[in-house]
Amino acid sequence: MNSEIVSNCLMLGFDCKRIQKTISLLGLDAEHGKHAKRLRREFIEGKTEALVSSCFDSFAICEDVLLIKENIGIESFKEFWIDYLCGFGQNFDTPKYFEERLGVAVAWAHKKVPLGVLHLQLCLIQQALVDSLSTQCKSDPKTLWPLVDCVFKITSLSVYLTVEGYHLVEADELQKTFDKLSEEALKLHQKVAIDHLTGVLSYSSLMDTLERQVNEAKQNGSPLCVIMADLDFFKRVNDTYGHLVGDIVLKHTAERIQAAIRGFDMIGRFGGEEFVIILENTDLALAKIIAERIRKGIADTPIHAKKFDIDITISLGMAMLRKDDHPEILLERADTAMYEAKKNGRNRVVVAGDLESAH
């Protein structure tokens, strides 16, 4: 490490160990590097000026804009954020990245740009990226959630480093602000953890939960089952009653699944009309009973949506964790079982193990 390059890092104690610790504390890893690259390539490149201008339009109504005008100049302010977006999350795990972000914060603190202004701007950039992702990947949650997660985490890192840089200049005051910012970042994270339509876990949160529970089950040697549940002929519901009614049916489906499982079981939305249920500490026999309860809970009573009573069924595939399973493989086996349930006439439960012994 070049000592000149890392001076801010050194002053704040950001050695390699602390950089690594910060990154892992925020849940950032190599995957986020790939997601950030994809974000820059597909969602940022060529749109930086438009993104920054849209943020600045929101900003222009604040009195703080006068401070920017006086202390930095609006064009340099905008240029800075265009640069920020061009390199969004690039090499976020290197001392150079930390040094640059800290250096910017120090320079701006010296120029008396309030930290709140920088935080607001980071929030607006974050919001603009999330809005743009939500529009462009609306029907592709498997792409959307990892990228949104990446936006939040990289922004959290920027917020954190900005605050730390200010510490060099305004040590006492900034601790309070950092607590506030962390709380807001946490709230934003929590917002992403829930699927807005159905109120169950979002895809990214579901996958995090599954990974955690699989690791725990392996460590404790306890059984764990997952259920992949997919509504039958749901397209017909949309086609017959309209998309809004379809949304209500999805919401009620999630509620009925929730009613059929136990308090500690986890349910998440895997995709459009597909849900995953994680049954911790549960063997196949018990999981089968729960899956059957879910199936009956949906098939036995029509779902009331607007003025319609809609008969709908669900197909369920189940798999139990094996010693050498990864979460993805476990889900894949549950998914194959679910497709088998579809193939065999729908409205039924198929167990992955049964499937294999039948072949």
Ligand SMILES: Nc1nc2c(ncn2[C@@H]2O[C@H](COP(=O)(O)OP(=O)(O)OP(=O)(O)O)[C@@H](O)[C@H]2O)c(=O)[nH]1
């Ligand atoms: N209303 C609504 N529909 C959705 C949502 N997400 C996905 N869908 C719809 O879900 C439908 C899924 O259709 P298909 O994949 O053909 O599956 P299906 O009709 O349920 O048929 P099978 O799964 O084979 O039983 C499509 O029409 C999607 O547009 C959503 O959030 N709301």
